[in-house]
Amino acid sequence: MNRLGTRIVWLSFALLSVSAGALNAQITDVDGLRGVVAPSGTLRAAFLGRNPVQVQINEQTGEVTGPAADVARELARQLSVALEIQPLPGVAAVIEAVENGTADIGFIAHDTTRAQRVEFTQAYIYGHNSYIVRADSPSQSFADFDRPGARIGAIARNAVDLHLERTLTSAELVHLPRDTPDTEARRMVLAGELDAYAANKQRLAAVTTPESGVRILDGSVLPVEQSIVVSQGNEAVVPQLDLFIDAARDSGLLQTLVERYNIAGVEVAPRARR
Numbered sequence: 001m002n003r004l005g006t007r008i009v010w011l012s013f014a015l016l017s018v019s020a021g022a023l024n025a026q027i028t029d030v031d032g033l034r035g036v037v038a039p040s041g042t043l044r045a046a047f048l049g050r051n052p053v054q055v056q057i058n059e060q061t062g063e064v065t066g067p068a069a070d071v072a073r074e075l076a077r078q079l080s081v082a083l084e085i086q087p088l089p090g091v092a093a094v095i096e097a098v099e100n101g102t103a104d105i106g107f108i109a110h111d112t113t114r115a116q117r118v119e120f121t122q123a124y125i126y127g128h129n130s131y132i133v134r135a136d137s138p139s140q141s142f143a144d145f146d147r148p149g150a151r152i153g154a155i156a157r158n159a160v161d162l163h164l165e166r167t168l169t170s171a172e173l174v175h176l177p178r179d180t181p182d183t184e185a186r187r188m189v190l191a192g193e194l195d196a197y198a199a200n201k202q203r204l205a206a207v208t209t210p211e212s213g214v215r216i217l218d219g220s221v222l223p224v225e226q227s228i229v230v231s232q233g234n235e236a237v238v239p240q241l242d243l244f245i246d247a248a249r250d251s252g253l254l255q256t257l258v259e260r261y262n263i264a265g266v267e268v269a270p271r272a273r274r
Helices: 030-037 067-079 091-100 159-167 182-190 201-206 232-250 253-261
Strands: 008-010 042-048 082-088 105-109 118-134 151-155 172-176 196-200 214-216 222-231 266-268
Touching (some): 030 067, 030 232, 042 067, 042 091, 067 082, 067 118, 067 253, 091 105, 118 201, 159 172, 159 196, 159 222, 196 201, 253 266
Parallel strands (some): 042 082, 151 172, 151 196
Antiparallel strands (some): 118 196, 118 214
C-alpha cells in the first residue's frame, strides 16, 4: 500500500476513548454542514503525511493515526458520513487539493500567506517549534542566533520558515529543499554549515539524543496553530467547524489526543476565533 499521496478510505468508525456523547456542544446545523463539506457522503480530508504533529502512518499496514486524523474521524462521525484520509507530501499539495475540490477539508498550520488561498478555522492544537544547535554552543536563546553572520536553516515554505522570513533581522535564513531529512540538517549544524535548524519539536526530538552532538533550545520560537481549512467558496461553514472544535476542547477530547500520542511540543490550543 502506498503511504503518501494514497487515499485511505475508512468506511467504519470506532468511537474514540472520549465518546461523542461527552461533547457538551454539537454542530448546530449538521445537515447544512454535511451538504457543504461532504456532499458525496464521504468526508475527504487531506493531511501532511510527513508531519508527526498531524498524522503517523504505520509502515507495515498503512494505518493512519494521530491528532488530526482522529479529529477528522470525529467530525465524520458527527456528520454520519464515511471518511477518506489523504496523506499528501506538503502544504502546497493540501491547499491545492482543497482548492480544486479533490479534498473537502485540509489540516495545515495557519499562516497569513496561506490564508489568502483557503479559509482557516480556529486552532485545535498548537505545535511548538524550536532550534537544534550544537550541544557545545554557548548561546541559550533564539535572540542569540539572530546576529550578523549566523545561518539558520528551515524547510522551505514550512510555517516556521515563513515566520522566520518575516521576523529575523540579522541572521541569514537558509531555505532548505523540502525533501531534506532532519538528519541531514543535524549534520549541517554539526559541520558548522548552519548555526541552527528550526522545525517542530517532535521532529527535532527524533534526531536529538545524548550522543547526537546537538540540543534543542528551550522555549518556542513559534507556536504553530494547527487548523482545519476549507475552500474560499465554503467560508460560511467555518463558524460551524469552530463550534465543533469548541466542543472537542470543552469535552476533553483534544487533551485526550495530546496525551494519547505524546508528541513533543504539542498542547491544546485555547479558544480563539479568527
